[in-house]
Amino acid sequence: MYSIGVDLGGTNIAIGLVDEKGCILDKRSIPTRKEREADAILQDIAMLCIEIIEKNALKEKQINAIGIGVPGKTLPLEGIILSASNLHLDDINVKNHIQKYINIPVYVENDANCAALAEVLVGAAEGEKDVIVVTLGTGIGGGIIIDGQIYRGAFSGAGEIGHQVIALEGHTCGCGRKGCWEQYASATALIRDAKQAAKANPNTKMIALTKEEKIENITPKQIFEAMQLGDETAAEVLNQYFQYVANGLTNLINILEPSCIILGGGISAQKEVLTEPIKKYVQQQMYGGLPLKTEIKSALLGNDAGIIGAALLETTFL
Amino acid sequence: MYSIGVDLGGTNIAIGLVDEKGCILDKRSIPTRKEREADAILQDIAMLCIEIIEKNALKEKQINAIGIGVPGKTLPLEGIILSASNLHLDDINVKNHIQKYINIPVYVENDANCAALAEVLVGAAEGEKDVIVVTLGTGIGGGIIIDGQIYRGAFSGAGEIGHQVIALEGHTCGCGRKGCWEQYASATALIRDAKQAAKANPNTKMIALTKEEKIENITPKQIFEAMQLGDETAAEVLNQYFQYVANGLTNLINILEPSCIILGGGISAQKEVLTEPIKKYVQQQMYGGLPLKTEIKSALLGNDAGIIGAALLETTFL
Numbered sequence: 001m002y003s004i005g006v007d008l009g010g011t012n013i014a015i016g017l018v019d020e021k022g023c024i025l026d027k028r029s030i031p032t033r034k035e036r037e038a039d040a041i042l043q044d045i046a047m048l049c050i051e052i053i054e055k056n057a058l059k060e061k062q063i064n065a066i067g068i069g070v071p072g073k074t075l076p077l078e079g080i081i082l083s084a085s086n087l088h089l090d091d092i093n094v095k096n097h098i099q100k101y102i103n104i105p106v107y108v109e110n111d112a113n114c115a116a117l118a119e120v121l122v123g124a125a126e127g128e129k130d131v132i133v134v135t136l137g138t139g140i141g142g143g144i145i146i147d148g149q150i151y152r153g154a155f156s157g158a159g160e161i162g163h164q165v166i167a168l169e170g171h172t173c174g175c176g177r178k179g180c181w182e183q184y185a186s187a188t189a190l191i192r193d194a195k196q197a198a199k200a201n202p203n204t205k206m207i208a209l210t211k212e213e214k215i216e217n218i219t220p221k222q223i224f225e226a227m228q229l230g231d232e233t234a235a236e237v238l239n240q241y242f243q244y245v246a247n248g249l250t251n252l253i254n255i256l257e258p259s260c261i262i263l264g265g266g267i268s269a270q271k272e273v274l275t276e277p278i279k280k281y282v283q284q285q286m287y288g289g290l291p292l293k294t295e296i297k298s299a300l301l302g303n304d305a306g307i308i309g310a311a312l313l314e315t316t317f318l
Numbered sequence: 319m320y321s322i323g324v325d326l327g328g329t330n331i332a333i334g335l336v337d338e339k340g341c342i343l344d345k346r347s348i349p350t351r352k353e354r355e356a357d358a359i360l361q362d363i364a365m366l367c368i369e370i371i372e373k374n375a376l377k378e379k380q381i382n383a384i385g386i387g388v389p390g391k392t393l394p395l396e397g398i399i400l401s402a403s404n405l406h407l408d409d410i411n412v413k414n415h416i417q418k419y420i421n422i423p424v425y426v427e428n429d430a431n432c433a434a435l436a437e438v439l440v441g442a443a444e445g446e447k448d449v450i451v452v453t454l455g456t457g458i459g460g461g462i463i464i465d466g467q468i469y470r471g472a473f474s475g476a477g478e479i480g481h482q483v484i485a486l487e488g489h490t491c492g493c494g495r496k497g498c499w500e501q502y503a504s505a506t507a508l509i510r511d512a513k514q515a516a517k518a519n520p521n522t523k524m525i526a527l528t529k530e531e532k533i534e535n536i537t538p539k540q541i542f543e544a545m546q547l548g549d550e551t552a553a554e555v556l557n558q559y560f561q562y563v564a565n566g567l568t569n570l571i572n573i574l575e576p577s578c579i580i581l582g583g584g585i586s587a588q589k590e591v592l593t594e595p596i597k598k599y600v601q602q603q604m605y606g607g608l609p610l611k612t613e614i615k616s617a618l619l620g621n622d623a624g625i626i627g628a629a630l631l632e633t634t635f636l
Binding site for chain 2: 142160256
C-alpha cells in the first residue's frame with residue numbers, strides 16, 4: 001500500500017508517492033500561486049494526486065490516504081485548515097474539496113508537525129518518543145512529539161518555539177514581541193549578523209565567496225565555507241550564532257526535556273560542524289553543570305520531511 | 319476509600335489523609351531535619367502514616383496508597399527518588415523503606431508535578447487536559463500536564479520552566495545560566511526589586527508596612543498592600559514584575575499552548591490583583607495581536623496542593 005504526501009508551501013506545492021517505509025517513489029512540484037482562491041489551489045492538488053497515481057499504474061484503492069502539510073493551524077482528522085494566513089486559506093475544508101475529485105481519506109496537518117513526525121518515524125529520531133524538531137530557516141519552526149505523537153496544544157497552535165523571548169527588549173520580531181529567539185538563531189538572523197560583521201571587517205573572506213562579491217548575497221553555506229577557510233570574522237559570527245541557538249535549545253530542554261532534538265532547515269546540511277559546537281554550549285548551560293542527556297542531531301530527511309510526514313500522517317490515526 | 323499524601327519538603331514533612339474527592343480529612347506536620355540519613359526520614363514518614371491511620375480509626379486495607387511528593391526527580395511507580403540534592407536523598411528506594419513498616423502501595427513524584435496534578439484533578443484547572451502550573455516562590459517551579467497526565471520528560475526532569483533565559487546576559491542564576499526567568503519573576507526577585515526601589519525612593523509606603531520598618535523585612539504581600547494604598551513606587555515595581563511574569567508565560571504559551579495556566583505560590587493569594595494585569599501583558603504579546611485563548615488563573619489549593627496531588631497520584635496509574 002501507498003500514501004500521498006503533499007507539502008503545500010507559499011511558493012510551491014510538492015507532492016510525493018510514498019511507500020509504507022516512508023520512501024518517496026515519485027515526486028511532482030508546481031508553483032502555488034498563492035494569490036489564487038482556495039478552490040483553484042485545492043483542485044490543482046487533487047489533479048496532481050490523480051496524475052501521480054495514474055503515472056505509477058496504481059488505482060485509488062491502493063492509496064491509503066492523502067496527507068497535506070500546510071503552514072498554519074489545522075484540524076487533522078476533519079481535514080480542515082483553521083488558519084494559514086500567508087496562503088489566504090483560513091477556515092477551509094480541504095477534505096471536502098479534494099474528495100470532490102478523488103475518493104481517498106484526506107488529513108491536513110501543520111507542516112512543521114509533518115516534518116517532525118517524519119524524522120521520528122523514519123528519520124534522525126527514529127523510535128524516539130519525546131522529540132522536538134527545530135527548523136532553522138527564514139524563521140524558527142518547531143514540531144513537538146510527545147509519547148510518539150504530534151503535540152498540537154489546546155488550540156492547534158503549539159510549537160511556536162521561535163517566538164520565545166530570550167533577550168528582553170531585543171530585536172523587534174514580526175510577531176510583535178521584542179527579543180524572540182528567531183531574531184537571533186534563524187538563518188535570516190545569521191545572514192544579518194554576517195553582513196554587519198563584514199561591513200566592520202571588509203577583509204573577510206565571506207565577501208569573495210558571494211555571488212558578484214556582494215555581501216548582500218551571502219548565504220549561510222558561504223558563511224560556513226569562509227569559517228572553514230580560516231576566516232576569523234566568519235568564525236566569530238558563527239560562534240555567536242551557535243551560542244544563540246544553544247540558548248533557546250537549553251530553554252526547551254529545561255522546560256520539556258526531550259530525549260532528542262533534531263535540527264532541520266538548510267543549515268542542518270552542515271551536520272557536525274553545526275551540532276558539535278551547539279552541543280558544547282548547551283552542555284555549558286545545563287542545570288548545575290549536570291551532564292546533557294538530550295541528544296542533539298541534524299535532520300536526516302531534508303526538504304522531503306514535509307512530504308514524508310504528511311504521507312505517514314494517517315498511520316498515527318489507526 | 320482513602321489515600322495518604324506526603325509533602326516531603328526541605329523544612330517540613332506534611333502528611334494528610336485524603337478522601338477520593340481530594341478533601342484533606344486530617345493533617346500532621348513534623349520538621350524534616352534534612353541533615354539526617356534517608357532511613358530516619360523515611361521511618362518518620364512511615365510512623366506518621368501509621369499514626370494518622372490509627373487516629374482516624376482506619377485499617378491499612380482502607381488506604382489505597384501513600385503518595386510522596388519530593389523536590390527532585392523520581393521514578394513514580396517504582397517508588398524511587400533519583401535525585402533530590404537539597405535533601406541528600408539521591409538514588410533512594412522510598413517504597414522499600416516505607417513498606418518495611420506498612421503494607422500499602424507507595425508512589426513517589428516530583429512535588430511540582432503533585433501540585434499540578436491536584437489543581438487539574440480537584441483545583442483551579444479541574445477537567446482541563448493541557449495545563450501548566452507555575453509556582454512563583456523562592457524560585458519558579460513548574461508542573462506540566464499533557465492530555466490529563468503529568469509530563470515528566472524523557473529523563474524525569476521536565477518542568478524546569480523557571481530556568482528559561484529571557485534576558486541574555488541578565489542576572490546570574492543559581493543554575494549557572496544568566497537571565498533565567500526566575501531571576502525576574504520569582505517572589506525572591508520581586509522582593510529584590512522592591513528593596514532596590516525603596517532605596518531610590520525612601521518615601522515609599524512600603525517601608526512603613528514592614529516589620530520594624532526595615533525594608534530588608536519586606537514581603538510580597540506588603541508590596542501589594544502598598545500598591546493598594548496608592549504607593550507609586552510599589553505600583554511601578556509590581557507593574558514591572560507583572561511584565562516579567564507575562565514574558566515567561568507568553569514563551570510557554572507559544573511553545574506549548576496549554577488551555578490553562580495556573581499561578582501558584584504565596585503570591586497567588588492576590589488572585590485577580592495578580593492575574594488581571596498579567597493577562598493584559600500576555601495579551602499584548604500574543605502572536606500578531608491574536609486573542610489570548612489560554613486561561614490564566616490563580617491556584618485554588620494553596621499549600622495543600624502538594625499533599626492532595628501526592629494522595630491522588632495512584633489514580634493516575636489505575
